[in-house]
Amino acid sequence: MNPLNATTVDKPQLTEKILQFGEGNFLRAFVDWMIDGANQKGIMNHGIAVVQPIAQGDVVKNIFNQQDSLYHVYLEGIKDKQPVKEVTLIKSITRLLNPYSDYNAYESLFLSDALEFIFSNTTEAGIRYEEGDHIYAEPPASFPAKMTSLLFKRFTKFNGDASKGLSIVCCELIEDNGSTLRQYILQHAAANNLGEAFETWVKHHCFFYDTLVDRIVPGFPKETINEIKAEIGFDDNLVVKGEYFHVWAIGGDSSIAKKLPLDKAGYNVLFMDDIHDFRAKKVRILNGSHTAMVPVALQLGCETVMDAFNTPEVEQFINKMVATEVLPVINEDPEELKVFAAKILERFYNPYLKHYLRDISLNSLSKWETRDFPTVKDNFIQKNESAKLVTFSFAALLVLYSGKSAATAFIPNDTPEFVAFIKSTFNASDIKTWVEGIVSNKRIWKEDFTAVPFFVNDVTSYIALILDKGMKAAVATLL
Known part of the structure; x- marks a missing residue:
């Protein structure tokens, strides 16, 4: 040599x-x-x-x-x-x-x-x-x-x-x-x-x-x-x-x-x-998909992005979320957006890189707020509709942080006081009150999630679905 x-x-x-x-x-x-x-x-x-x-x-x-x-x-x-x-x-x-x-x-x-x-x-x-x-x-x-x-x-x-x-x-x-x-x-x-x-x-x-x-x-x-x-x-x-x-x-x-x-x-x-619009588009499609995927995939036993996209439920979940909820509320040419998104999502199939979900999960609370909630809000403002799949990812995140999920070995790498609040206030017999307490906690969020009127009810029903049927069946039901 x-x-x-x-x-x-x-x-x-x-x-x-x-x-x-x-x-x-x-x-x-x-x-x-x-x-x-x-x-x-x-x-x-x-x-x-x-x-x-x-x-x-x-x-x-x-x-x-x-x-x-x-x-x-x-x-x-x-x-x-x-x-x-x-x-x-x-x-x-x-x-x-x-x-x-x-x-x-x-x-x-x-x-x-x-x-x-x-x-x-x-x-x-x-x-x-x-x-x-x-x-x-x-x-x-x-x-x-x-x-x-x-x-x-x-x-x-x-x-x-x-x-x-x-x-x-x-x-x-x-x-x-x-x-x-x-x-x-x-x-x-x-x-x-x-x-x-x-x-x-x-x-x-x-x-x-x-x-x-x-x-x-x-x-x-x-x-x-x-x-x-x-x-x-x-x-x-x-x-x-x-x-x-x-x-x-x-x-x-x-x-x-x-x-x-x-x-x-x-x-x-x-x-x-000006790159602001391009940044927003990229963040919603790539980073928003990563953040939405993590709590779902971890509760299905996945360790890497490649594991997740080899799991049919996750692959279908993310592709459908981007196609039906993320892209329609971005104000650009639909066909050009599809091409852009396809190139972005193609990276998730890369078998050569071990991109660990636990690494992506760092600070998921703030990431979900900045990367995914704008899609929820725009679906309401522009279409008066619920972004069901993106909202489901928030429900999955709360279940993951509650300590009651199937991912029993997962330890959140997030602001400790926020994780402790979510975990300590969990109440399986009154999920809606638990969710309301979390989304109204101004220490955790800058955004007002209740500005989307059906958000709390949707999150509550998805959490109940996950806890009752498990993540695999919950995703299948949603899809």
Whole structure:
């Protein structure tokens, strides 16, 4: 087996036009995979310099150095209902820097005349405003303070040259990720008296993009790494495994489509002025289906998404729910919605990824409220109808959290006081009062579930059905 480095692989010399905060699995199997593909097809010619966002990480840095930042992305999934596999050697990362141990190299990079982009995935907790964060530290602690420092030094070096502003594309899984980062940078600028000219430069000559990223990336395939190394023929200790499906929606200034023409390289990258409607659609179909499926499938003995979709009752439940309750209340072309939903749901049949239901079940109460209740509400508002299947999933969730379900080994991973309230107030002889007490608890919910007049009665009847007949028979009755 060959070592993987620049002596065994022909690695191109690329100009570092991208500074990337984050060396984790997702960015490497998503953003860097696309950039590399566009480079190889001659559509772009962009080197990626990766910066570690936290001080720790010497083990990973050492592996990057040993492999000259070369690694494979190993994708498996379903396309047009057929298994598909794709293995790609990624050659476009030029180096990995830790700004805490090599600040001078980091500063030289972000002050480079050639730099055009910043990509980031500093986790959901990364984009936060830290009061008093020292922006003159080398480097500052928080990501927004790092960005403020970086941009101010760049502004200063180039004397406010409009052409030296950067395009900043955030991949953190929060809504309005780029807009929020911009807001915090301006907040740091004001707090540190960096001047109106700098703030104007940030507002008008740096471009911040809100994005939605979607690909399941389990990461390093520890269980099968020896087999994978034998297959690819290299001793690669940075392999990233992911699903074949991907979509990247980028919203903001339209110039990004020309600056980052990944769609021209065949990737599912969508450019739009505003991604809010796209996000809402994706959340309702994909995330709403995941959240609705979990309490039903767990009570049928399933462990993974694949287990669930190999169970006819669950497969039929989710497909019918999406087709008859979710899609009809989304205000878009029905045929285009069907195609979009089909591509989303096809991922549930992927036999290669172990996507555990217990992991998806994290914080199911808040997830159901944000992902599924809007469908219930819109069915009432638009059609004066009950979204029976989505409502049933809420009943299944309450049964699951009551401790009285068939999934006796399941322990909810949710806000403890909310779970305790649901469990301690359970009353099998008066289910309606129990449900009313839960949906009226303002500590748990932001929404008023009683705004849908038949919601409590429907949930009550479905809970009684589940407790009386069991989940399998209850789903069959509903279908």
